[in-house]
Amino acid sequence: MIGGALALTLLLADTAAAGAAPLPATPAGETGQTTGEREQTLKTATDRDERMTVSVAVQGKGPYHFLIDTGSQQTVVSNDLAGMLGLALGPKVTVLGMAGASDVATARVDSIAIGERAFNDLTVPLLEARHIGADGIIGTDSLQGQRVTLDFENETIAIAPTRPSARAGGYEIVVHARKRLGRLIMADAKVDGIHVDVVIDTGASSAVGNLALQQAMRKQVAGLVHLAGVTGDDIPAELVIAHKLQVEKLILTNVAIAFADSPAFHELGLHRRPALFLGMRELKVFKRIAIDFSTHKVLFDLPVTVEDAGEKRRGDPNDLVKRIASSDAHPK
Secondary structure (H helix, E strand, O other), X not given: OOOEEEEOOEEEOOHHHHOOOOOOOOOOOOOOEEEOXXXXXXXXXXXXXXXXXXXXXXXXXXXXXXXXXXXXXXXXXXXXXXXXXXXXXXXXXXXXXXXXEEEEEEEEEEEEEEOOEEEEEEEEEEEOHHHHOOOEEEOHHHOOOEEEEEEOOOOEEEEEEOOOOOOOOOOOEEEEOEXXXXXXXXXXXXXXXXXXXXXXXXXXXXXXXXXXXXXXHOOOOOEEEEEEOOOOOEEEEEEEEEEEXXXXXXXXXXXXXXXOOOHHHHHOOOOOOOEEEEOHHHHOXXXXXXXXXXXXXXXXXXXXXXXXXXXXXXXXXXXXXHHHHOOOOOOO
């Protein structure tokens, strides 16, 4: 995206406060029911914003390209795909993206399959494909009880149920997190020495921080960007370069952070103290990342050398600022 960044964080709004209908109920034990117990390892494709997509089947048809998005509370299907498959429409719900809120229709999906693993009996919001950059999104509602492994070296994604005996499995750093609205939030983190809550967001192209973090950092603004969200809205943001992001023993340097007063921070209760959504530009530094929604752990496999890490970043962050500043375009 020229002159901007994608931030596809999606939540269902507090329906009591927003006055919208909740997602329709399904019979007990059926909502999000999963079949297939073996680990599914799939080759990924990479979109222009360096996010990873996988091929899925919807209603037994496909393949269609879906994002695996650990920043999205809900699994989503595009309006175009819903129309093509003739999905039955449901009531509207209010969804919150990083850039704004919108009332959208829902649809009933019998099954979404990733290899042999199927997510059944889902009620999903419908969004425009041009806003999400794919045919749909696999959100955290479909990933509970699972371990999702992003292998950047081999360009694969693996999804498997968490087993009681699951261990670090060769990962060099294991971070314990807390869960809120389906997300895993790492609390033992610092940005330039400031304590910060960090959400791993595989649906975002870059890092997004809240205003509390920006005020605490007191750094000079390096450039202006627009964050484009799933609702089709965009929001202006100020770009700042952080010298160091540290999560326990894990350290990233020269992290470009776009700062905005996003409704996503408010809905997660992360607006009062410094918080950060960490996107794919930083995550792809690592060889592998495993996000275990059952044990509330995030596991990191480090690059072999510092040079390896540098090659995986999308260039120097100052070059990113120059590219953004040189263009007024920010297509949605």
